[in-house]
């Protein structure tokens with residue numbers, strides 16, 4: 114079995130050289146994130162991922178989470194202890210407000226750390242990830258009382274959080290939520306209803322679980338404008354902070370799933386015994402709006418799950434390809450005996466594809482994280498606005514594209530293993546199974562693509578999309594005019610691909626208003642087009658920087674040359690997909706919709 118090792122050199126190159134961690138660490142409140150400190154944090158996180166989380170990944174998959182007859186849920190052996198260590202080491206509150214016990218570090222740092230948790234043990238990390246979402250919701254919109262009562266324990270990880278949105282009839286369409294919340298004379302509410310697929314809705318890590326629940330008050334308007342957000346603790350919390358009575362919220366079953374077996378996915382029932390006591394977050398009927406503010410970060414994190422899983426699948430495939438001996442590689446020394454499969458050109462193609470996609474996804478996600486920090490903390494209002502617009506555009510791309518590409522990367526991870534890839538013991542199959550959920554939860558790829566074509570592209574008539582495409586074009590021109598043949602090749606293809614993107618934006622903006630169904634029919638190709646071009650853009654920037662370092666004799670030459678070679682492979686072998694996507698967008702929508710329902 115291979116062991117996960119955080120790709121620290123690659124992470125630090127992207128953080129420091131491409132995304133300007135030094136600038137981020139000068140933003141107000143981020144003074145503790147100087148590059149040297151961050152380097153030490155990443156090293157420690159890497160050790161925790163390798164030594165504590167990675168060894169539990171496979172056993173956790175085999176054993177799975179279990180619900181006992183008394184309604185309690187146990188996580189696989191070792192998970193509870195690993196969670197205790199995770200919290201004791203302070204990993205739970207990395208970006209959280211220091212007022213509530215967090216460390217207040219930038220999102221850019223959290224992003225790199227989080228990648229390691231996802232890579233080493235996705236099922237384990239879903240609990241902290243959901244807690245993070247719940248903390249975010251209370252921090253952004255909760256009353257001071259709610260904050261004081263719940264945040265310190267949730268930031269420390271002593272209590273965990275969940276997000277309860279989905280109901281049997283309300284998945285992608287949250288307007289259909291039916292859970293009821295009845296106001297009580299004391300200002301609290303009583304909740305009644307059923308929520309499904311609730312990640313870590315019940316578990317044995319901690320004494321209390323704080324559920325964030327979407328529900329409707331009695332006179333709420335129909336649809337999305339009538340949904341409110343509530344805090345519902347598993348155990349009531351007394352004024353002195355001690356735990357009180359058991360609340361009326363129970364896990365009635367766990368789902369049997371394709372992957373992430375160690376993560377309990379619960380059916381939760383609220384109010385079977387008189388009503389679950391809940392407390393309103395913010396104002397009535399604004400729950401979905403709050404949830405969306407918070408969901409941005411959750412969607413970003415799921416995109417990072419794609420990066421982490423891809424990195425893990427890649428490392429495992431490389432280790433196997435260097436070990437497995439099969440056949441003599443074509444075109445090499447005829448006298449040589451059979452060699453490792455990594456010598457076969459087709460295995461190299463698969464490994465390069467996995468590597469290039471993973472580096473591209475990472476670079477796209479990290480540059481978005483850096484923009485998130487600037488959007489919140491940059492001293493100049495115009496800069497904050499610009500960064501914020503970029504983040505808004507990129508979130509559905511990070512979520513939608515990285516999770517889709519992770520399917521391909523984990524698929525290739527199985528393929529590199531041959532028959533052994535299909536056999537569970539190698540671990541490659543687990544990555545493939547675990548990856549399958551990430552294009553679905555936190556909004557499917559279709560939902561991300563709808564967001565991208567509507568709110569993020571058509572609403573401002575393509576202004577932000579075109580501005581970002583213009584930035585990509587500038588990088589393409591810089592690369593294409595370079596005397597170095599690799600940079601030149603990358604630049605020529607990037608220029609062609611950004612033209613594909615611009616053509617798609619030009620088609621989409623008028624189509625969104627005039628031919629709504631046609632625009633939606635090609636929304637996912639549009640999302641994929643953005644992803645593939647943004648990946649080429651960021652790898653191109655990295656290649657420019659790597660070349661400059663080589664010229665100046667700075668850094669590790671072998672690492673820098675590999676960065677350039679990977680970027681060139683991406684440009685020559687993967688980036689040309691842009692023309693296929695662009696063609697499908699500008700010509701394909703009628704054929705998507707050509708057949709009537711009865712023909713299926």
Ligand SMILES: Cc1cc2nc3c(=O)[nH]c(=O)nc-3n(C[C@H](O)[C@H](O)[C@H](O)COP(=O)(O)OP(=O)(O)OC[C@H]3O[C@@H](n4cnc5c(N)ncnc54)[C@H](O)[C@@H]3O)c2cc1C
Nearest residue numbers: 276277278279284285310311312378553554555556557559
């Ligand atoms: C393991 C797991 C963990 C989960 N964790 C949580 C959790 O912690 N909390 C929580 O609240 N939920 C959770 N979910 C629920 C998850 O977010 C939903 O499953 C997801 O949003 C999709 O909803 P759905 O399953 O009802 O599918 P549907 O909404 O029925 O979608 C079915 C298909 O129709 C497509 N579709 C639907 N509407 C549109 C549209 N408008 N345009 C284009 N295509 C559309 C979808 O893309 C999809 O392909 C989890 C689910 C799973 C499986």
